[in-house]
Amino acid sequence: xxxxxxxxxxxxxxHAQLKTNSKMFCSDSTKFDAADNENTSxxxxxxxxxxxxxxxxxxxxxxxxxxxxxxxxxxxxxxSRKNYFYPDLPKGYQxxxxxxxxxxxxxxxxxxxxxxxxxxxxxxxxxxxxGKSNHFGEYTLINYNRSGIPLLEIVSGPDMRSAAxxxxxxxxVRQVLRYLDVCDGNLEEGSLRCDCNVSVRxxxxxxxxxxxEIKNIxxxxxxxxxxxxxxxxxxDAVERGEKILQETRLWDPDKNxxxxxxxxxxxxxxxxxPDPDLLPVILTGEQIEKFRQELPELPLARQQRFMxxxxxxxxxxxxxxxxxxxxxxxxxxxxxxxxxxxxxNWIMTELLRELKNAEKSIVDSPIKPAALGxxxxxxxxxxxxxxxxxxxFQEMWASGQDPEEIVKAKGLVQxxxxxxxxxxxxxxxxxxxxxxxxxxxxxxxxxxxxVGAVMKASKGQANPETVxxxxxxxxxx
Amino acid sequence: MDLLKAxxxxxxxxxxxxxxxxxxxxxxxxxxxxxxxxxxxxxxQLNDKALDEASSLDARIVKGExxxxxxxxPFGIKxxxxxxxxxxxxxxxxxxxxxxxxxxxxxxRLKKSGVTIIGKLNQDExxxxxxxxxxxxxxxxxxxxxxxxxxxxxxxxxxxQASRLCxxxxxxxxxxxxRQPASFCGIVGVKPTYGRISRYGIVAYASSLDQAGxxxxxxxxxxxxxxxxxxxxxxxxxxxxxxxxxxxxxLKEDLKGLKIGLMKEYMTGSGLHADVQKTVQAxxxxxxxxxxxxVEVSVPLTEYAVPMYYLIAASECSSNLARYDGVxxxxxxxxxxxxxxxxxxxxxxxxxxxxxxxxKRRIMxxxxxxxxxxxxxxxxxxxxxxxxxxxxxxxxxKKCDIILSPVTTSPAFRLGDRISDPLxxxxxxxxxxxxxxxxxxxxxxxxxxxxxxxxxGVQLTAHHFEEQKMLNAGFALEQSSSVKAKVPHVY
Numbered sequence: 001x002x003x004x005x006x007x008x009x010x011x012x013x014x015h016a017q018l019k020t021n022s023k024m025f026c027s028d029s030t031k032f033d034a035a036d037n038e039n040t041s042x043x044x045x046x047x048x049x050x051x052x053x054x055x056x057x058x059x060x061x062x063x064x065x066x067x068x069x070x071x072x073x074x075x076x077x078x079x080s081r082k083n084y085f086y087p088d089l090p091k092g093y094q095x096x097x098x099x100x101x102x103x104x105x106x107x108x109x110x111x112x113x114x115x116x117x118x119x120x121x122x123x124x125x126x127x128x129x130x131g132k133s134n135h136f137g138e139y140t141l142i143n144y145n146r147s148g149i150p151l152l153e154i155v156s157g158p159d160m161r162s163a164a165x166x167x168x169x170x171x172x173v174r175q176v177l178r179y180l181d182v183c184d185g186n187l188e189e190g191s192l193r194c195d196c197n198v199s200v201r202x203x204x205x206x207x208x209x210x211x212x213e214i215k216n217i218x219x220x221x222x223x224x225x226x227x228x229x230x231x232x233x234x235x236d237a238v239e240r241g242e243k244i245l246q247e248t249r250l251w252d253p254d255k256n257x258x259x260x261x262x263x264x265x266x267x268x269x270x271x272x273x274p275d276p277d278l279l280p281v282i283l284t285g286e287q288i289e290k291f292r293q294e295l296p297e298l299p300l301a302r303q304q305r306f307m308x309x310x311x312x313x314x315x316x317x318x319x320x321x322x323x324x325x326x327x328x329x330x331x332x333x334x335x336x337x338x339x340x341x342x343x344x345n346w347i348m349t350e351l352l353r354e355l356k357n358a359e360k361s362i363v364d365s366p367i368k369p370a371a372l373g374x375x376x377x378x379x380x381x382x383x384x385x386x387x388x389x390x391x392x393f394q395e396m397w398a399s400g401q402d403p404e405e406i407v408k409a410k411g412l413v414q415x416x417x418x419x420x421x422x423x424x425x426x427x428x429x430x431x432x433x434x435x436x437x438x439x440x441x442x443x444x445x446x447x448x449x450x451v452g453a454v455m456k457a458s459k460g461q462a463n464p465e466t467v468x469x470x471x472x473x474x475x476x477x
Numbered sequence: 478m479d480l481l482k483a484x485x486x487x488x489x490x491x492x493x494x495x496x497x498x499x500x501x502x503x504x505x506x507x508x509x510x511x512x513x514x515x516x517x518x519x520x521x522q523l524n525d526k527a528l529d530e531a532s533s534l535d536a537r538i539v540k541g542e543x544x545x546x547x548x549x550x551p552f553g554i555k556x557x558x559x560x561x562x563x564x565x566x567x568x569x570x571x572x573x574x575x576x577x578x579x580x581x582x583x584x585x586r587l588k589k590s591g592v593t594i595i596g597k598l599n600q601d602e603x604x605x606x607x608x609x610x611x612x613x614x615x616x617x618x619x620x621x622x623x624x625x626x627x628x629x630x631x632x633x634x635x636x637x638q639a640s641r642l643c644x645x646x647x648x649x650x651x652x653x654x655x656r657q658p659a660s661f662c663g664i665v666g667v668k669p670t671y672g673r674i675s676r677y678g679i680v681a682y683a684s685s686l687d688q689a690g691x692x693x694x695x696x697x698x699x700x701x702x703x704x705x706x707x708x709x710x711x712x713x714x715x716x717x718x719x720x721x722x723x724x725x726x727x728l729k730e731d732l733k734g735l736k737i738g739l740m741k742e743y744m745t746g747s748g749l750h751a752d753v754q755k756t757v758q759a760x761x762x763x764x765x766x767x768x769x770x771x772v773e774v775s776v777p778l779t780e781y782a783v784p785m786y787y788l789i790a791a792s793e794c795s796s797n798l799a800r801y802d803g804v805x806x807x808x809x810x811x812x813x814x815x816x817x818x819x820x821x822x823x824x825x826x827x828x829x830x831x832x833x834x835x836x837k838r839r840i841m842x843x844x845x846x847x848x849x850x851x852x853x854x855x856x857x858x859x860x861x862x863x864x865x866x867x868x869x870x871x872x873x874x875k876k877c878d879i880i881l882s883p884v885t886t887s888p889a890f891r892l893g894d895r896i897s898d899p900l901x902x903x904x905x906x907x908x909x910x911x912x913x914x915x916x917x918x919x920x921x922x923x924x925x926x927x928x929x930x931x932x933x934g935v936q937l938t939a940h941h942f943e944e945q946k947m948l949n950a951g952f953a954l955e956q957s958s959s960v961k962a963k964v965p966h967v968y
Contacts, residue, residue, distance in 0.1 A: 092799020271847035276685035
């Protein structure tokens, strides 16, 4: 995408909090809703003499993410100290990885407006999170619950050219993390954080422009907005002949703009050096292979399978695989329903609409996949009509009741018995001699009137297909 | 039982056998410390719960419990070791009021083996010093001559042990901080292989060099203490998984078959004090007489050991001491008014007030060494040479089992003599730092006396995890030592 002959160059640094039970370097709990400073210990508040010990699950999660992102996994990676002073950084340094990160040289492919895009993953390295400073005018309180939570920092190449691409890249990474079940991926709660590096240059130029880092973005929508704002701001500045400052800017969602936090002049020298308290992380080929074997089916593969195994169209397969939980929901529903496409239709139209209106996620759906599957099966068997299905669905959504019970309680059983339907049709024809004569005289449009009358007389329970067939035959006389 | 001469085995046997109570033993040393320490300043703080703790130990013994191999042996603990509920200062104003909510692994293991804690011992601030003069709690005096330094940084441990203001002590050794004061005060000081003893809960100075060890009266007591202190700790990733030998049961004074190396670089120096030279020569004669073979070895890169040490130790300390920022614990600067005070002012004032001169010097030096543009020339270069020197040691230990050398160039020097000249002070460590850089075990055994009546130790160094051989050589020397069982008169 280019504006006024410029193109944007965008790279993302995604910080993913790993869903381990304990912290990166000590046994503190990582429970989200703990009271202030409840999840702390002498280690996580940096008391004298305390030492870090690596959480093996965090390594496993990181390796798996690296593999899923097509990275090479280093057999030997090293933890380093990143030194800087800040009150919520209890040791005065953050344990991170510097020149020997765990994962490198990966790539990820996704679609933006139906065009395939591949973005390189420069590296993904492990580190610990800092605490959280809460400022109250004259004073600041620090909550160290977050201090030491394992993070995986996923750094992309400068490969994106539009805000839409960047946002879609971030969504795709999030999707992978959630499929692996290694990160909640919640931008609002901060379990996923997205820093965007943005620069602009003239189309065709080889050199990158000066990059600006945008932080504090807590939704994908804001990723797009912030980058778009920044691209415009930079192009305007260059057009005016101004120099772009290398700086960190924050996104202000209320004012829809970015503003400067600090410039390169205050840039810190982090004095990285290998942490002498920790041994290098050594992984054998067998260990890496074992992690690879344990990888779950990833979104693209699952999408493909939905198309072959369930004969779904591409669109359905894409929508249903956006979230692992949704894909799971679909597969369970499809299995019970006996008709995958019908299951897909019910989920994609009725269920997703209701969930969206109720602002609920698929896991919180009042209709469980087994129940929805049963309902679709009832339609399949002809026990109820598709129209009755909608009534049943609404009832299931409201009460969470079993579809068969609803059908029974409401007397919603469909009449498929031909003789019973024939009897109703005869009665309707007898009661409407004029319309019958007109129909037979050529006013075929009246067919709808007869269907309506039959359905009404059967209290909506007659199988519409049977009604159509029999009525056609009977009206012909 | 003469508690001034009693071994750990004697005390533990008598206490466990109910011949004497832990309380009585503890009281003996506690009272002695209370009465005599004002002359030495070896304690920063006495443990006012020491007697109660001893009593509860006695209660357990009465119930028939075996309370451990060091039952009722009263220890003084260098103030680098965190002690639960007992102030731990690291000799610094910045931690003057810090009470840890946890025990260091060493203290935990000592307690578990029946040790009672008499108090916390003085030291150079954050273990940075070779004379115990950088302590924020005042200098410690050498009990053999109170005009002299006890050595450092574990000066309080050495002075208290030499004058028996406790039955045993523990120290830490980053560049010689156990061995040098042990030599100056005439006690046995052992720094085991890096990774033998957990560093968990020991205030960090230079993480890749720090190692704890016993500072006690005899090699046997040292061996017994090591059995308790050594071993893997899941809270310290750098501890070794290796089995810990029963050092004390394997001690032998016969050195037949043992090859003792004399390191060319350490034996030919001209700056060696005549009394030190004499002591080392006597030690060589003794080990020969006990059946050891003498061979010459060479570790040429030890020439750069002191600069290597000060680059690496300073770099690590600049990062390790960053946590003392006044935010969470320890000293915090007070401001009359907060108007215009920003975070940087807060840090500067807190750290400016809390740290002493030597600590600041090393933080600045280390910050410089790690800075972008200097990292490769200083820190990284030092690490590279360190690896090469370690390889040279590996070669040397193919030719010998133990390297015998002086601990320091001279006996204890006078208080105030070197404190204003950091370079002269740093050269104190010339014979001790390479052991830490190579991660090797080393010890000082008291062996001779200077013409002025100051003790002089001999240093023994072994290959990684060969503490037993080293202790045996020390044990053999000890039998012929002219310092053995001497207690300086402190009045």
